[in-house]
Amino acid sequence: MTRGLAGVVIISALAALILGMIALHATSPLLYNPSFDGSTPAHTNPAGLEKIGNDQAGRLLPLMSDLLDSPGTIMVNIRYGDLDLAQRDLEEFSESARSFDTLVVNLEMSESEIEEFRRMNRQNLDIMTELLNSTSRMDELRTLEVRFRDSNDPQALTSITYEGESLRKKVRELLTDYESQREPMIQTGEDLELDTTEYQESHRIFEEIVRNIDEEQDTRTRELQTIAIPVADPFHITMRVSPSVVRYHDTLVISGFLSGPDTSGSEIELFVDSQRETSVVTDPSGSFSYKMRIESVSPGGHTVFSTFKGSTFSDIHSFTVETLPTTLTLTAPSAVKGGYSISGSLMAPDRPVSGAGVDLILDGRIFRKIVTGNDGNYQAVISLPEGDHDIRAVFTPLTLPLTPSESESRHIVVTPEDVPMTAPRLYSLLFGAIAIVVSSGGAYYYLKRRPGSLYPHPFTEFHSTNGQVSSPPEDQVTVTEPPKPPLEIRAGQTLEKYLQEDNARDAARLLFLFLRAEIAARLGLRHEGSITAREMVNSSKGRAFFSPLRTFTQIYEKVRYDRAIAGQEEKERMGSAFSATTGDLGGDEH
Amino acid sequence: MHKKRIALLALTLWLILIIAFMLLARTLDLEIFFVLWLIGILVVVELVSGASATPRYLRYLRFVIAAGVIIFGAIVAQKVLEILSR
Numbered sequence: 001m002t003r004g005l006a007g008v009v010i011i012s013a014l015a016a017l018i019l020g021m022i023a024l025h026a027t028s029p030l031l032y033n034p035s036f037d038g039s040t041p042a043h044t045n046p047a048g049l050e051k052i053g054n055d056q057a058g059r060l061l062p063l064m065s066d067l068l069d070s071p072g073t074i075m076v077n078i079r080y081g082d083l084d085l086a087q088r089d090l091e092e093f094s095e096s097a098r099s100f101d102t103l104v105v106n107l108e109m110s111e112s113e114i115e116e117f118r119r120m121n122r123q124n125l126d127i128m129t130e131l132l133n134s135t136s137r138m139d140e141l142r143t144l145e146v147r148f149r150d151s152n153d154p155q156a157l158t159s160i161t162y163e164g165e166s167l168r169k170k171v172r173e174l175l176t177d178y179e180s181q182r183e184p185m186i187q188t189g190e191d192l193e194l195d196t197t198e199y200q201e202s203h204r205i206f207e208e209i210v211r212n213i214d215e216e217q218d219t220r221t222r223e224l225q226t227i228a229i230p231v232a233d234p235f236h237i238t239m240r241v242s243p244s245v246v247r248y249h250d251t252l253v254i255s256g257f258l259s260g261p262d263t264s265g266s267e268i269e270l271f272v273d274s275q276r277e278t279s280v281v282t283d284p285s286g287s288f289s290y291k292m293r294i295e296s297v298s299p300g301g302h303t304v305f306s307t308f309k310g311s312t313f314s315d316i317h318s319f320t321v322e323t324l325p326t327t328l329t330l331t332a333p334s335a336v337k338g339g340y341s342i343s344g345s346l347m348a349p350d351r352p353v354s355g356a357g358v359d360l361i362l363d364g365r366i367f368r369k370i371v372t373g374n375d376g377n378y379q380a381v382i383s384l385p386e387g388d389h390d391i392r393a394v395f396t397p398l399t400l401p402l403t404p405s406e407s408e409s410r411h412i413v414v415t416p417e418d419v420p421m422t423a424p425r426l427y428s429l430l431f432g433a434i435a436i437v438v439s440s441g442g443a444y445y446y447l448k449r450r451p452g453s454l455y456p457h458p459f460t461e462f463h464s465t466n467g468q469v470s471s472p473p474e475d476q477v478t479v480t481e482p483p484k485p486p487l488e489i490r491a492g493q494t495l496e497k498y499l500q501e502d503n504a505r506d507a508a509r510l511l512f513l514f515l516r517a518e519i520a521a522r523l524g525l526r527h528e529g530s531i532t533a534r535e536m537v538n539s540s541k542g543r544a545f546f547s548p549l550r551t552f553t554q555i556y557e558k559v560r561y562d563r564a565i566a567g568q569e570e571k572e573r574m575g576s577a578f579s580a581t582t583g584d585l586g587g588d589e590h
Numbered sequence: 591m592h593k594k595r596i597a598l599l600a601l602t603l604w605l606i607l608i609i610a611f612m613l614l615a616r617t618l619d620l621e622i623f624f625v626l627w628l629i630g631i632l633v634v635v636e637l638v639s640g641a642s643a644t645p646r647y648l649r650y651l652r653f654v655i656a657a658g659v660i661i662f663g664a665i666v667a668q669k670v671l672e673i674l675s676r
Contacts, residue, residue: 022620029620428674432667439663444655525648 019242034213043469063100065194067121068185070096072180072202074128079209094373097125117188120181131209134167134174134205138213141167144220158313161224165316166273166303168217173300175210177202186570230291235260237268237314241304247295248324248401249351254304256314257284259452269307271440299323299401321401324348328358330393330407339383340412344393346375348402352376356402359394367391375414487518491582494576504566508559518585535559545584552577597638621665625634628658657668 024033044428070093077086101119104118141160148157189196239256246252258266267394269279270290281286289304293489299321304492306314324470342360358380360367370378378393431554484490494514501507512533519536520528522587523543531539555574559566566574608626632655636644639648 025620028625033619111635255619308645341658430670431671432664435667436660438667439660439666442663443659447652447656524650527649530646530649 006239011098022170042358045479060103061192061194063096063103064117064189064192066092066096067100067124068194068196068199070130070188071124072198072205074132075202075205075209078132079138079205083132083136083139086135086343090128090132093128094125096122103576105569109575113188115186120185121432123181124179124185127178130477131171132176135172135213138164138167139214142216157224159307161220161312162316163221164217166271168213169303169318170273171210171213171303176300178206186525190582207223208289221325226585233312235308235312237306237308237312239306239314241305241319244318245320245322247322247350248294250355252292252293252294252319253289254306254317255287256306256403258286258288258308266308270304271306272304273302274516281365294321294401295322296399297401298399316584323401323403325403326353326397327394327403328407330391330410333382333412334408336381339381340414341379341381342370342391342393343377343379344407346372346378346395346405347376353395353402354402356395356397359396361392361394363389382413386414386416388413428461428466437545487582487586490514491579491586495578498575498578499571505560507571508556508574511574512556512560515552515578515581515585518582519549520544543584544587545581548577548580548584552581593638594645597634601630601634604634609654623656625662625665628655631655633656 013098015130021374048178052073070089074086074089074093076218077083077089080109091556093257100118100121104114111138141164145157145160155201182200185199186196189199236259237256239254242253243250243252253427255272256268258268263282264284266282267279268288270277274291277292278290280290282288290291301320302319303316305316326346326348328346330342333340335341344358347356347441352375354372354376356372357369358372358378359369362384368380368382370380372378389412389413390409392409395405397404491514494510498507498510516528516531516533516536519525519540519550520531523539523541524532526538531557537546537553540549552574555570555577559570559574605627608623608630612623631651635648635651635655639645
């Protein structure tokens with residue numbers, strides 16, 4: 001006995017010790033993985049690095065190879081004048097570029113050489129789109145030129161020549177941009193052992209396209225001067241653009257003078273890069289002026305010309321937009337009501353950049369986009385999850401003539417007390433509470449579904465005198481226990497219910513439960529709910545009711561477990577055996 | 591062999607198997623261990639307990655399993671919230 005007790009104590013102590021050790025790690029259940037191996041922050045076990053999905057990584061290189069080949073295919077079609085096919089190829093190129101972007105994001109390669117390739121590829125796509133647009137317009141100009149020459153319309157021919165000149169400039173700039181990407185693209189391709197032959201060939205084709213456009217435009221200009229003799233135009237526009245080099249937020253002044261009869265209040269249309277920019281009205285002296293603020297204008301050369309009544313053209317003038325470096329700052333986040341205040345400024349370098357989007361990067365992922373105000377400052381209140389975070393701001397200029405910039409990274413530790421009770425957090429708590437309630441319900445069901453516990457205790461059915469099953473009010477149970485009817489009456493009521501029950505198996509169980517409760521109480525048997533019919537018979541040996549109980553058990557097991565449904569005769573036999581048993585039980589009681 | 595001993599042996603083997611695979615994967619995670627233990631003990635208890643009667647040695651184990659089900663619910667809720675917050 002003492003040894004048994006000692007064993008129980010030792011096992012309990014061991015169990016408590018182990019549970020205590022487990023509880024210590026409950027908040028961080030990951031006890032070990034290879035990323036724990038680094039003895040210093042500079043050392044990392046390679047096995048602990050985040051694994052790249054093999055299927056995704058496997059798609060990366062073929063896709064890059066396709067992207068390198070795509071510009072060449074498009075340019076071949078442009079060179080041979082099949083612009084429809086070139087358009088289809090461009091759409092495919094765009095689709096592949098989109099897939100590649102998604103892949104780079106999924107593989108979290110935002111800081112790698114792959115990201116650089118992705119950025120240059122995006123630029124290539126933009127160049128191809130612009131080139132196709134320009135060559136399509138050039139193709140239209142060719143058709144128009146034939147038509148106007150047939151109708152001998154020198155004004156329209158002049159307009160076409162001007163637009164052609166503008167397009168030529170644009171295509172030359174595109175070539176310069178495309179060339180600037182050549183070396184890094186080829187270098188990246190060769191580093192990854194990709195075939196760059198077609199990409200290099202695309203540069204040669206691009207140069208050929210530009211050469212063809214040059215020749216075509218030269219011919220057009222020559223023919224305009226020699227073949228198309230302009231009719232006497234009473235009007236003439238002189239124009240100047242200053243300054244010739246501008247930067248972000250500079251003001252470009254386009255001014256001019258319309259000479260001719262009655263030029264006061266005439267409408268002059270201004271075109272920048274062949275796109276209508278605005279129209280201005282001349283003053284009484286015939287002068288006009290327009291101030292253009294440089295904001296969303298791409299860096300590089302641009303052309304300007306003006307027209308009057310669509311027939312009088314000025315000379316083509318040009319100006320250059322230079323890129324300005326930018327500085328992006330981010331102040332240390334400070335805790336405020338509702339989260340953390342993030343602020344900073346974007347300057348270029350002495351003038352504020354207004355209305356520009358700044359991306360906040362939290363732990364390497366874009367977290368939020370904030371737009372700068374007129375003074376170049378930006379500010380937002382963000383809520384951060386608990387834990388250590390690194391946050392920085394990134395500015396991407398898109399169409400602005402500015403360089404991209406990035407703020408320094410700020411480290412922030414968010415403690416549980418700092419996390420505000422925001423709506424998402426409330427939802428999280430609500431969800432957690434629901435999960436606990438549901439799992440508790442599941443646990444309760446598990447406990448209650450065991451055999452025996454689904455059936456009500458026989459005594460609970462006899463508190464009502466009209467034979468209906470009802471539970472007594474709780475206060476009655478706890479305060480005064482109603483007197484128990486005599487065994488004969490209770491047995492009679494059970495038998496009555498037995499006879500009313502249609503399902504023979506359920507009916508048999510009613511009688512069994514009654515007898516089990518009575519006999520267990522009488523013989524002092526423990527764990528009544530797990531006593532089987534045979535165990536009950538074995539325990540009743542030597543008692544007066546042993547013999548009828550054994551008969552009852554034999555019929556009960558047949559009715560309850562036999563495949564065939566019991567008939568009326570068996571039901572009656574069982575009722576008789578029950579009555580005989582309860583009769584003897586009553587005798588035994590007295 | 592007694593059913594009780596078979597159940598104990600089966601559960602022990604199952605836990606050893608879990609630990610062995612965790613060591614092979616070089617990752618020891620109490621959450622995964624707990625969930626696999628719960629699955630193991632549920633299977634063992636279902637197989638050992640009879641249709642109409644529950645052995646005495648399994649009676650109190652049901653309360654342990656019920657507590658395990660609640661903890662399992664809490665782990666699932668925590669994982670769902672982790673995924674949603676990404």
